[in-house]
Every structure is written in C-alpha cells, then in structure tokens.
Amino acid sequence: AQSVAQPEDQVNVAEGNPLTVKCTYSVSGNPYLFWYVQYPNRGLQFLLKYITGDNLVKGSYGFEAEFNKSQTSFHLKKPSALVSDSALYFCAVRDGDSNYQLIWGAGTKLIIKP
C-alpha cells in the first residue's frame, strides 16, 4: 500500500537559517513525489515534483528537494529561510506504475521566526 509520512508536525527555524521539512514514502512501483504549500485560508500551491532524472529538484520560491531512493525520502529544503515561508507544507506520492490516487502526508507547519 502507498503511504507518506511527515514525521514532524511543526518545524521552527530562525530567519536566514537553512530549513528542512522531512518526508518519507512507501510505494510498490516508481514513486512520483510532490510538495505543496498552503498559506492560511488558502488552497494548496504546487512547489515542485520528482518524476525521474536528477535527484535534486528545484522548485518555486527558492525551494528544492532531494530524492533518495535508498532511504525512500524526499526532504524539502531551502538554504535561507524567510518569514514569508511560514506555512503548512504537504508531501504527496503516487505510484507511477498505476492509476492510484495521490496519497498525502499529514502536513508540517513551518514557522520562521525573525
């Protein structure tokens, strides 16, 4: 069965410091991985995705994510956090070899302190 885990409910980072939001997954086939961000009272916005190719994926707003097949992880990173990065972040996975639905993590609240 497909599953996604975001082990941290909340991550606190000081502005200017690097940030990491963790995601691990489980699928039987090739993983298609996504990160979305949700600002207060808004829908989700796409950040980046990994389908195939380079393990380091660059996305919107300076975010990037590293696909690690051996650790089944897809952690979201940013070299220097901004207060405006404070939001709820969701990781999602789909088994690329099937037509199964997208499975979502529970979300991680990112708080960037000035």
Add this chain to the structure above:
Amino acid sequence: KAGVTQTPRYLIKTRGQQVTLSCSPISGHRSVSWYQQTPGQGLQFLFEYFSETQRNKGNFPGRFSGRQFSNSRSEMNVSTLELGDSALYLCASSPGVSATNEKLFFGSGTQLSVL
C-alpha cells in the same frame, strides 16, 4: 487565466441536511478532484472526475457524491450531514492528460460547518 473557483466560501448547515459545493476548474482543464481537509485527518481524497466520468474514488461513504458537467465544472454533494463532516473541502484541477505526474491547481476551498 482565472484560477480554480469554489463556491460558496463558507457554509453552515445542521445535522441531517444536505449540501452541494461547486467547483469551476481552470479553463481547458478536464480533470477535477475533491479533497476533505481536517486538522486531525489531514488531506483525504474524495474522488476525481475526468471528462464527466469518475476516474478514481477514495474511501468515503456513499453520502459523498459528485459529478462533472460537459464544461468540466464539478459539483460535490453530501447528504445526511454529520458533525464529522465539518471540514475544508478543496477542489483541484489539472489538464488530466497525464494523470500521474501533473501538478494540481487548488481552489481556496469551501469551509463547511455542521451544527
């Protein structure tokens, strides 16, 4: 290009009533999917429609239903509302051609409160 539009933005209903939520996708998008978001359960997939056909369905009871019209607009209906149905209901659209790797475009959601 206009984004995904969901109406209404807020709804208050009482137990036992039914409710219909509407979603207008981005022009040209043929896939519409629906999600329920709650603080405790996170984001739960309800169903996906593509060209007026339900292509995928989550694990929700039959009280939750949906449909898609020829112009790709979609509606979601919940009958016999329960307190636990209180949630933010999100609609997302995508071109739908390559379902597995397309990014989704989300609306702002409909906040449903059941009293």
